Amino acid sequence: MSNKSKGSRAERELLQIFTDNSWRAARVAGSGVNENTFCDLIAGRYGKTYAVEAKSSKSPRIYITKQQIDDFMQFTNVMGLIPVVAVRFNREGWLFLKPEQLEDSGKNWVVNLKDIRLTAKKFGQFFEDEKDSEFIQ
Numbered sequence: 001m002s003n004k005s006k007g008s009r010a011e012r013e014l015l016q017i018f019t020d021n022s023w024r025a026a027r028v029a030g031s032g033v034n035e036n037t038f039c040d041l042i043a044g045r046y047g048k049t050y051a052v053e054a055k056s057s058k059s060p061r062i063y064i065t066k067q068q069i070d071d072f073m074q075f076t077n078v079m080g081l082i083p084v085v086a087v088r089f090n091r092e093g094w095l096f097l098k099p100e101q102l103e104d105s106g107k108n109w110v111v112n113l114k115d116i117r118l119t120a121k122k123f124g125q126f127f128e129d130e131k132d133s134e135f136i137q
Contacts, residue, residue, distance in 0.1 A: 010056040011040050014086055014094060017123055018043045038075035045127075051081040056088040060113040069099060069109050084126070089113050095120035096127070 011027050018025035018041070025043035039051040053072050055062045064085075076083040085102065088094045092113065097120045102109035 006056065007054075010088055011054050014052070014054050014088075015041060017094065021123065021127070023127070038071045039081075042081065049081050050084050051076045051079070052084050052086050054086045054088075055111070058090045060089065062087055062089075062111040063105070063108040064102070064111070065108055069102065073099060085111070087111050087116075087120070094123060096123065096125075097121070 015025050015027055023043050023045045025041055027041055028037055028039055040054040041052040043050050043052060051072070053064075053069075055064060073083060075081075083099050085097050085099055086094055087097070095116060097111070097116060101116065101119060103112060103115065104110075
């Protein structure tokens with residue numbers, strides 16, 4: 001299976017998680033292929049809309065180019081979206097973090113599983129806090 005198809009499968013899995021939790025979400029056409037596509041999913045609920053950059057890996061580290069994160073952050077800023085990085089490591093499930101939690105390795109941003117285990121959040125921890133905010137009527 002190619003890296004592209006693995007990434008697409010991971011994005012579809014993440015989309016299903018949002019849907020199963022009563023969120024509205026859509027995969028962004030061309031993500032990972034088109035140079036003018038700056039996020040993988042857009043998801044919203046309770047008046048907040050997130051741009052999601054999704055990465056998965058079987059190794060304990062995920063590297064993301066600085067250019068990709070710069071483009072992602074510029075896109076979220078222009079569109080008024082809240083940026084979130086979703087990472088999945090084999091046998092760990094999805095973890096969610098804010099872009100400022102990425103580690104600077106010099107050339108790239110890196111997500112080190114060992115380092116983020118305590119600071120990254122599971123879906124319910126990251127997003128369900130929103131449900132308890134002022135958006136609940």
